[in-house]
Amino acid sequence: MKSRAAVAFEAGKPLSIVELDVAPPQKGEVLVRITHTGVCHTDAFTLSGDDPEGLFPVVLGHEGAGVVEAVGEGVTSVKPGDHVIPLYTAECGQCLFCKSGKTNLCVAVRATQGKGVMPDGTTRFSYNGKPVYHYMGCSTFSEYTVVAEVSLARINPNANPEQVCLLGCGVTTGLGAVKNTARVQEGDSVAVFGLGGIGLAVIQGAQMAKAGRIIAIDTNPAKFELAKAFGATDFVNPKDHDRPIQQVIVEMTGWGVDHSFECIGNVGVMRAAIECSHRGWGQSIIIGVAGAGQEISTRPFQLVTGRTWKGTAFGGVKGRSELPGMVEDAMAGKIQLAPFVTHTRSLTDINEAFDLMHEGKSIRTVVRY
Numbered sequence: 144m145k146s147r148a149a150v151a152f153e154a155g156k157p158l159s160i161v162e163l164d165v166a167p168p169q170k171g172e173v174l175v176r177i178t179h180t181g182v183c184h185t186d187a188f189t190l191s192g193d194d195p196e197g198l199f200p201v202v203l204g205h206e207g208a209g210v211v212e213a214v215g216e217g218v219t220s221v222k223p224g225d226h227v228i229p230l231y232t233a234e235c236g237q238c239l240f241c242k243s244g245k246t247n248l249c250v251a252v253r254a255t256q257g258k259g260v261m262p263d264g265t266t267r268f269s270y271n272g273k274p275v276y277h278y279m280g281c282s283t284f285s286e287y288t289v290v291a292e293v294s295l296a297r298i299n300p301n302a303n304p305e306q307v308c309l310l311g312c313g314v315t316t317g318l319g320a321v322k323n324t325a326r327v328q329e330g331d332s333v334a335v336f337g338l339g340g341i342g343l344a345v346i347q348g349a350q351m352a353k354a355g356r357i358i359a360i361d362t363n364p365a366k367f368e369l370a371k372a373f374g375a376t377d378f379v380n381p382k383d384h385d386r387p388i389q390q391v392i393v394e395m396t397g398w399g400v401d402h403s404f405e406c407i408g409n410v411g412v413m414r415a416a417i418e419c420s421h422r423g424w425g426q427s428i429i430i431g432v433a434g435a436g437q438e439i440s441t442r443p444f445q446l447v448t449g450r451t452w453k454g455t456a457f458g459g460v461k462g463r464s465e466l467p468g469m470v471e472d473a474m475a476g477k478i479q480l481a482p483f484v485t486h487t488r489s490l491t492d493i494n495e496a497f498d499l500m501h502e503g504k505s506i507r508t509v510v511r512y
């Protein structure tokens with residue numbers, strides 16, 4: 144079948160709106176009609192060419208919502224008409240990782256997902272007879288996409304897709320990082336570096352956990368208003384200080400914060416984030432994805448004196464088991480999604496979503512088909 148899609152033919156170039164050919168879903172696969180997709184910093188990172196594993200041509204996008212159109216052989220957990228969110232972190236329930244009870248990092252489709260192909264090693268997308276790669280097992284920048292059954296969360300059909308698509312990445316990652324990775328407790332102090340979709344979701348999660356002080360840090364002060372609306376109590380622009388930002392946070396708090404979160408992808412800020420965490424028990428959670436080949440560093444004495452450095456993918460959330468409940472929470476007003484959707488665009492204007500992100504004007508632009 145034909146599908147309208149925004150294809151990244153080359154790194155560093157705008158997406159091209161074309162009609163792709165999409166092959167039918169094979170065994171264990173599902174054809175999904177995407178109705179809405181967010182545009183995340185990670186899509187921009189891969190499009191930029193800085194992602195060493197980025198493959199081209201590719202259909203990017205991993206923060207979507209849609210409806211099942213058709214299922215391949217053996218698919219039992221979803222049927223045509225079901226409303227779904229594609230998952231870049233699958234949940235098979237069978238692998239060592241799924242059964243461990245310790246992580247959401249399922250390996251069922253990991254090897255092929257990272258190579259931009261379906262589990263049988265081929266792509267379902269093609270253009271002028273040439274294969275086009277999949278992205279993160281989702282490829283939500285195509286109206287019709289094929290994903291593995293284990294990479295689909297079935298959700299309440301009455302949910303607002305323009306908002307719940309954000310549970311496919313940004314908001315879930317931030318909320319999950321607070322709840323599952325850091326396990327923030329009532330009264331704890333928190334510092335959040337980077338106030339994009341991820342950082343703001345961390346702030347919302349910290350407020351839900353009844354954190355005490357929530358320090359919001361960004362070099363773009365335009366981000367502070369929304370951070371305040373989500374519950375941040377203190378606002379710091381590193382550009383206003385002539386000493387290391389970790390020193391500023393430690394001075395503000397006495398001994399540092401109980402939990403810090405890096406939501407940018409900057410290894411220098413990752414260092415600041417661990418070094419502003421509390422002596423004896425502070426922890427820092429890395430959420431940002433750093434550029435190719437970059438490394439983190441700090442003095443080991445920071446860890447010897449009781450700090451812990453951690454990371455998280457998709458906030459530790461197991462998508463198929465947990466996303467349906469998070470969608471219900473959003474519908475019940477327990478999770479706020481509307482403030483994240485600062486802009487909407489049609490597919491033909493998807494490149495504007497990247498411009499708005501780079502200009503620091505948007506939190507999330509949601510593209511509708």
Ligand code: NAD
Pocket residue numbers: 183184185188312313316336337338339340341342360361362363366381406407408409412429430431432433455456457458500503506
């Ligand atoms: P974004 O670009 O919308 O937000 C980043 C924010 O950081 C911006 O507000 C920017 O002004 C600010 N910033 C940049 N440099 C700064 C600095 N030196 N000090 C303080 N603030 C600074 O990005 P996003 O969509 O929120 O994503 C954030 C990061 O999280 C990205 O690296 C993305 O790839 C990553 N991510 C990780 C996961 C995961 O599962 N681990 C999931 C989604 C996204």
Ligand code: DAO
Pocket residue numbers: 183185205231232248249250253312432455456457
């Ligand atoms: O299991 O090794 C693996 C692949 C992990 C995929 C999840 C990566 C999460 C970090 C990037 C997320 C940005 C959307």
Ligand code: ZN
Pocket residue numbers: 233234235236237238239240241242248249250251
């Ligand atoms: Zn698994």
